[in-house]
Amino acid sequence: MCLSSAGAAYFTDVSPNAWYYDAVTECSDYGLLNGYQNGTFRPNATITRAECAALLDRMVDPDEPLGSEIGYQDVSQMDWYYMATTGGGQLLGGVKVTYTNKSPVGYYAWFYPKKACTREDFAYGLGCVLYDLEDEGGSGFNDYQQINPQYRDTIMKLRHNGIINGDGVGRYGYFHPKKTITRAEVAQILCNLIEVAEN
Incomplete structure:
Protein backbone atom coordinates (compact mmCIF):
# COMPACT_ATOMS: atom_id res chain seq x y z
CA MET A 1 0.00 0.00 0.00
CA CYS A 2 1.31 3.46 -0.93
CA LEU A 3 0.51 6.48 1.26
CA SER A 4 2.39 9.76 0.95
CA SER A 5 1.49 13.36 1.72
CA ALA A 6 0.78 15.47 -1.37
CA GLY A 7 -0.11 18.88 0.09
CA ALA A 8 -3.35 20.38 1.37
CA ALA A 9 -6.28 21.51 -0.73
CA TYR A 10 -9.22 23.58 0.46
CA PHE A 11 -12.81 23.07 -0.59
CA THR A 12 -15.57 25.66 -0.65
CA ASP A 13 -18.24 23.21 0.51
CA VAL A 14 -16.33 21.68 3.46
CA SER A 15 -16.93 23.68 6.62
CA PRO A 16 -14.34 23.56 9.44
CA ASN A 17 -17.28 22.68 11.71
CA ALA A 18 -18.31 19.60 9.71
CA TRP A 19 -17.66 16.19 11.27
CA TYR A 20 -15.72 15.16 8.17
CA TYR A 21 -13.52 18.28 7.87
CA ASP A 22 -10.36 16.71 9.33
CA ALA A 23 -10.84 13.50 7.33
CA VAL A 24 -11.36 15.33 4.03
CA THR A 25 -8.37 17.60 4.66
CA GLU A 26 -6.09 14.69 5.55
CA CYS A 27 -7.17 12.62 2.56
CA SER A 28 -6.53 15.61 0.32
CA ASP A 29 -3.08 16.09 1.89
CA TYR A 30 -2.23 12.50 0.99
CA GLY A 31 -3.67 12.81 -2.51
CA LEU A 32 -6.15 10.00 -1.94
CA LEU A 33 -9.34 11.94 -2.67
CA ASN A 34 -9.45 14.92 -5.00
CA GLY A 35 -11.97 17.71 -5.32
CA TYR A 36 -13.62 19.05 -8.44
CA GLN A 37 -12.50 21.80 -10.79
CA ASN A 38 -14.95 24.29 -9.28
CA GLY A 39 -13.26 23.97 -5.87
CA THR A 40 -15.88 21.72 -4.25
CA PHE A 41 -15.51 18.31 -2.64
CA ARG A 42 -19.19 17.23 -2.57
CA PRO A 43 -18.91 15.43 0.78
CA ASN A 44 -22.50 14.19 0.84
CA ALA A 45 -22.50 12.89 -2.73
CA THR A 46 -22.20 9.18 -3.33
Whole structure:
Protein backbone atom coordinates (compact mmCIF):
# COMPACT_ATOMS: atom_id res chain seq x y z
CA MET A 1 0.00 0.00 0.00
CA CYS A 2 1.31 3.46 -0.93
CA LEU A 3 0.51 6.48 1.26
CA SER A 4 2.39 9.76 0.95
CA SER A 5 1.49 13.36 1.72
CA ALA A 6 0.78 15.47 -1.37
CA GLY A 7 -0.11 18.88 0.09
CA ALA A 8 -3.35 20.38 1.37
CA ALA A 9 -6.28 21.51 -0.73
CA TYR A 10 -9.22 23.58 0.46
CA PHE A 11 -12.81 23.07 -0.59
CA THR A 12 -15.57 25.66 -0.65
CA ASP A 13 -18.24 23.21 0.51
CA VAL A 14 -16.33 21.68 3.46
CA SER A 15 -16.93 23.68 6.62
CA PRO A 16 -14.34 23.56 9.44
CA ASN A 17 -17.28 22.68 11.71
CA ALA A 18 -18.31 19.60 9.71
CA TRP A 19 -17.66 16.19 11.27
CA TYR A 20 -15.72 15.16 8.17
CA TYR A 21 -13.52 18.28 7.87
CA ASP A 22 -10.36 16.71 9.33
CA ALA A 23 -10.84 13.50 7.33
CA VAL A 24 -11.36 15.33 4.03
CA THR A 25 -8.37 17.60 4.66
CA GLU A 26 -6.09 14.69 5.55
CA CYS A 27 -7.17 12.62 2.56
CA SER A 28 -6.53 15.61 0.32
CA ASP A 29 -3.08 16.09 1.89
CA TYR A 30 -2.23 12.50 0.99
CA GLY A 31 -3.67 12.81 -2.51
CA LEU A 32 -6.15 10.00 -1.94
CA LEU A 33 -9.34 11.94 -2.67
CA ASN A 34 -9.45 14.92 -5.00
CA GLY A 35 -11.97 17.71 -5.32
CA TYR A 36 -13.62 19.05 -8.44
CA GLN A 37 -12.50 21.80 -10.79
CA ASN A 38 -14.95 24.29 -9.28
CA GLY A 39 -13.26 23.97 -5.87
CA THR A 40 -15.88 21.72 -4.25
CA PHE A 41 -15.51 18.31 -2.64
CA ARG A 42 -19.19 17.23 -2.57
CA PRO A 43 -18.91 15.43 0.78
CA ASN A 44 -22.50 14.19 0.84
CA ALA A 45 -22.50 12.89 -2.73
CA THR A 46 -22.20 9.18 -3.33
CA ILE A 47 -18.92 7.99 -4.81
CA THR A 48 -19.06 5.99 -8.01
CA ARG A 49 -17.49 2.60 -8.58
CA ALA A 50 -15.15 4.18 -11.14
CA GLU A 51 -13.98 6.72 -8.54
CA CYS A 52 -13.43 3.94 -6.00
CA ALA A 53 -11.43 1.95 -8.53
CA ALA A 54 -9.23 5.00 -9.18
CA LEU A 55 -8.75 5.46 -5.45
CA LEU A 56 -7.73 1.84 -4.91
CA ASP A 57 -5.47 1.96 -7.94
CA ARG A 58 -3.59 4.91 -6.38
CA MET A 59 -3.07 2.91 -3.20
CA VAL A 60 -1.63 -0.19 -4.85
CA ASP A 61 2.14 -0.55 -4.83
CA PRO A 62 3.24 -0.33 -8.51
CA ASP A 63 6.00 -2.84 -7.75
CA GLU A 64 3.41 -5.43 -6.69
CA PRO A 65 1.15 -6.13 -9.69
CA LEU A 66 -2.42 -7.15 -8.99
CA GLY A 67 -2.34 -9.89 -11.59
CA SER A 68 -3.60 -10.00 -15.14
CA GLU A 69 -5.63 -7.00 -16.29
CA ILE A 70 -9.35 -7.42 -16.70
CA GLY A 71 -11.35 -5.91 -19.54
CA TYR A 72 -14.98 -5.03 -18.87
CA GLN A 73 -17.81 -4.88 -21.40
CA ASP A 74 -19.00 -1.55 -20.00
CA VAL A 75 -15.59 0.19 -19.80
CA SER A 76 -14.10 1.74 -22.92
CA GLN A 77 -10.46 2.60 -23.53
CA MET A 78 -11.69 6.17 -24.01
CA ASP A 79 -13.05 6.39 -20.45
CA TRP A 80 -10.96 8.34 -17.94
CA TYR A 81 -11.20 5.41 -15.52
CA TYR A 82 -10.12 2.73 -18.00
CA MET A 83 -6.66 2.14 -16.50
CA ALA A 84 -7.99 2.30 -12.95
CA THR A 85 -10.63 -0.35 -13.61
CA THR A 86 -8.25 -2.70 -15.35
CA GLY A 87 -5.99 -2.37 -12.30
CA GLY A 88 -7.72 -1.42 -9.03
CA GLY A 89 -11.14 -2.38 -10.33
CA GLN A 90 -10.44 -6.06 -9.91
CA LEU A 91 -10.20 -5.50 -6.16
CA LEU A 92 -13.63 -3.94 -5.89
CA GLY A 93 -16.63 -6.12 -5.17
CA GLY A 94 -19.79 -6.00 -7.23
CA VAL A 95 -18.39 -7.14 -10.58
CA LYS A 96 -20.66 -9.38 -12.63
CA VAL A 97 -19.10 -12.20 -14.64
CA THR A 98 -21.07 -14.32 -17.12
CA TYR A 99 -19.58 -17.79 -17.23
CA THR A 100 -21.87 -19.07 -19.96
CA ASN A 101 -20.17 -17.08 -22.74
CA LYS A 102 -16.50 -16.49 -23.27
CA SER A 103 -14.68 -13.85 -25.32
CA PRO A 104 -11.16 -14.19 -26.80
CA VAL A 105 -9.77 -12.56 -23.63
CA GLY A 106 -11.86 -14.49 -21.12
CA TYR A 107 -15.38 -14.50 -19.70
CA TYR A 108 -17.58 -11.46 -20.19
CA ALA A 109 -17.51 -9.14 -17.19
CA TRP A 110 -19.32 -5.93 -16.25
CA PHE A 111 -17.97 -3.34 -13.82
CA TYR A 112 -20.86 -0.84 -13.61
CA PRO A 113 -18.51 2.16 -13.37
CA LYS A 114 -21.17 4.86 -13.05
CA LYS A 115 -23.17 3.17 -10.31
CA ALA A 116 -22.82 4.44 -6.75
CA CYS A 117 -20.53 2.14 -4.76
CA THR A 118 -21.93 0.25 -1.79
CA ARG A 119 -20.31 0.27 1.61
CA GLU A 120 -19.45 -3.43 1.45
CA ASP A 121 -17.97 -3.27 -2.06
CA PHE A 122 -15.67 -0.40 -1.10
CA ALA A 123 -14.67 -1.98 2.22
CA TYR A 124 -13.89 -5.27 0.50
CA GLY A 125 -11.74 -3.51 -2.09
CA LEU A 126 -9.86 -1.60 0.58
CA GLY A 127 -9.30 -4.78 2.56
CA CYS A 128 -7.85 -6.43 -0.56
CA VAL A 129 -5.33 -3.60 -0.86
CA LEU A 130 -4.38 -4.18 2.79
CA TYR A 131 -3.81 -7.90 2.28
CA ASP A 132 -1.01 -8.03 4.89
CA LEU A 133 -3.04 -6.36 7.66
CA GLU A 134 -3.37 -8.66 10.66
CA ASP A 135 -6.83 -9.40 12.10
CA GLU A 136 -6.72 -8.23 15.70
CA GLY A 137 -10.02 -9.91 16.62
CA GLY A 138 -13.00 -8.22 18.26
CA SER A 139 -16.69 -7.53 17.85
CA GLY A 140 -18.60 -7.64 14.59
CA PHE A 141 -21.71 -5.74 13.52
CA ASN A 142 -25.38 -6.15 14.37
CA ASP A 143 -26.04 -6.71 10.66
CA TYR A 144 -23.06 -9.01 10.08
CA GLN A 145 -25.28 -11.59 8.39
CA GLN A 146 -26.29 -9.05 5.73
CA ILE A 147 -22.69 -8.70 4.52
CA ASN A 148 -21.80 -10.71 1.42
CA PRO A 149 -20.36 -13.98 2.82
CA GLN A 150 -17.38 -13.71 0.45
CA TYR A 151 -16.51 -10.30 1.93
CA ARG A 152 -16.99 -10.97 5.63
CA ASP A 153 -13.47 -12.00 6.65
CA THR A 154 -11.91 -9.08 4.76
CA ILE A 155 -14.36 -6.54 6.18
CA MET A 156 -13.93 -7.87 9.72
CA LYS A 157 -10.20 -7.38 9.38
CA LEU A 158 -10.85 -3.67 8.80
CA ARG A 159 -13.37 -3.58 11.63
CA HIS A 160 -10.99 -5.14 14.14
CA ASN A 161 -8.25 -2.64 13.25
CA GLY A 162 -10.54 0.38 13.69
CA ILE A 163 -10.53 1.28 9.99
CA ILE A 164 -14.30 0.88 9.63
CA ASN A 165 -16.83 1.23 12.41
CA GLY A 166 -20.52 0.72 13.04
CA ASP A 167 -23.08 3.48 13.44
CA GLY A 168 -23.17 3.20 17.23
CA VAL A 169 -26.72 1.82 17.34
CA GLY A 170 -27.35 -1.36 19.33
CA ARG A 171 -24.72 -3.60 20.86
CA TYR A 172 -22.17 -3.58 18.03
CA GLY A 173 -23.45 -0.94 15.64
CA TYR A 174 -24.75 -1.45 12.12
CA PHE A 175 -22.48 -1.45 9.07
CA HIS A 176 -25.29 -1.06 6.48
CA PRO A 177 -23.38 -3.06 3.84
CA LYS A 178 -25.86 -2.58 1.00
CA LYS A 179 -26.16 1.20 1.37
CA THR A 180 -24.21 3.46 -0.95
CA ILE A 181 -21.23 5.24 0.53
CA THR A 182 -20.63 9.00 0.46
CA ARG A 183 -17.40 10.80 -0.30
CA ALA A 184 -17.25 12.05 3.30
CA GLU A 185 -17.64 8.50 4.63
CA VAL A 186 -14.85 7.28 2.35
CA ALA A 187 -12.67 10.14 3.58
CA GLN A 188 -13.26 9.12 7.20
CA ILE A 189 -12.40 5.48 6.50
CA LEU A 190 -9.20 6.53 4.76
CA CYS A 191 -8.35 8.86 7.63
CA ASN A 192 -8.73 5.93 10.03
CA LEU A 193 -6.43 3.92 7.77
CA ILE A 194 -3.79 6.64 7.79
CA GLU A 195 -3.83 6.68 11.60
CA VAL A 196 -3.36 2.90 11.70
CA ALA A 197 -0.54 3.05 9.12
CA GLU A 198 1.29 5.77 11.07
CA ASN A 199 1.09 3.98 14.44
